[in-house]
Amino acid sequence: MPSVSDSRRDRWRHSDAAWLAVAMLLALALRWPLLRGPGFWPDLAQFATWSWMSIEEGLAKPYEFRPAAASPARWANYPPLYLLVLNGWGRLFPLVTGIPLDRDLILALNREQRTEAALDAVRFFKLPAVASDLLTMLLLWRCLRRRMSQADAIGGATWPRPGWPVLVAALYGLNPAVLYDSAVWGQVDSLHTLLMLLSLDAAARRRTAPMSF
Template structure:
């Protein structure tokens, strides 16, 4: 794409483009939400939880509703949305726009945030292309407007937290706390964030970023603990939203097209407590593979001399996709954070456009076959193979970054602006 001269006329044109794109993104999502009911089971639970929060308050909802297995942030949003609909006299129904509208609004806010995050791209054509890939991404739209899920919420919070590490550690900590209060899966990027803060502390002798990040992270959690402690539901909330959510499904793969979907000769429906070799269960073997991936990603971060934001985004994208590909008990939707990070990596490295395109394809088809209750080895194995190739490509990109480095990078200019 050719460069565009930056000027007031170009800025006006780009602003009009963003407005039109937001309009199109909203309309397409509304049409999809109206046309397809999606995954009624998930939405039915969300509507039930919404009513529980409206009737009993956020703390009381956990106390009386044992089916709640999401952290409180989205539950609180559902409660406020339910109050608004009740005030307007609108009845909420699973599978209808009346429920999915809150998900569409989250999508549109995420698009606006991506517009802001891409402000550093000088080429307006390329910036417009990156935003377009995010705003009209068929996999992201299917997850929210069709399926009726909210994976983009914690994904965008994870993204903001990682990007904020380099110059806004206080806000990074706050946003990461919000991400964990939205879904436990957000903990995936903790090794990346933790290593970055340690490198700053050890190499640059800067304590302030770490202290600011910890302070920001602690704030929302302290308020959460105080609130749920006062309502007497803290223990139930922690158990239902976090501890009981781990290991609840014991299948090798929960419809995720990863290595456990026939790639290594294991039927995805196999109980992952079965041993695979040397007395090691499938579950523990998956954790070992993920641990090895974390080590490799940490080595990349240690030796990388790439731009700091580029390095953090690549490391996070690879780690999120490793989490989807390597452990057992993974659901099809757990790939959404990896896609979100990859879509932002291409702002810095255009070669990752291939990964973004292939992930969009495999995630979209993975969601579609699950929605159609049509998951079979025959129609899913190609997605698993493509995903393996994408993961290899991601690690290959990290390896090339390490190979170009002769010594550990020096992290510069870190601290809150």
């Protein structure tokens, strides 16, 4: 028969997950109107360009240098993993927005012609960073909750009160610098943060294969 402490722990787990959902929804609500801004246009134009190039000419093509006068493309200086993300994201762009990701749009972006289509593209290519913010919140909560469960299991371990996993996740997701970097600026540092946290989590669990990835 479950003890009183077990039932309290179960109630805490359910309420903890609910509060995490509230924190993530709040983080998304704060970011959503900020997506409407142009962000750092040159970088976002490059992301769209690399996406278009990888779809049209293969994933290796964005790494080839082309003079700006000859082509709207810029050579990519990001790791290949993000090119894979951009490749998939670019394929979704016409399906979601109804706007083709074509040469005309890429030229408009690189010339900083702020047409409606170009602004839609800029907003769309901010979304991977925003998604990474939310996934990092989820991962922080999951990692800390696991550590708390382990501390309970071994007994006698000192650990902060319940609610800390949600608090830490919320502090990350609502951090003005994190919010500005992804939703306003349009940079993808949050994706790298997510991958580093995944690696640290794998290391803590002694899973060397995911850690090395």
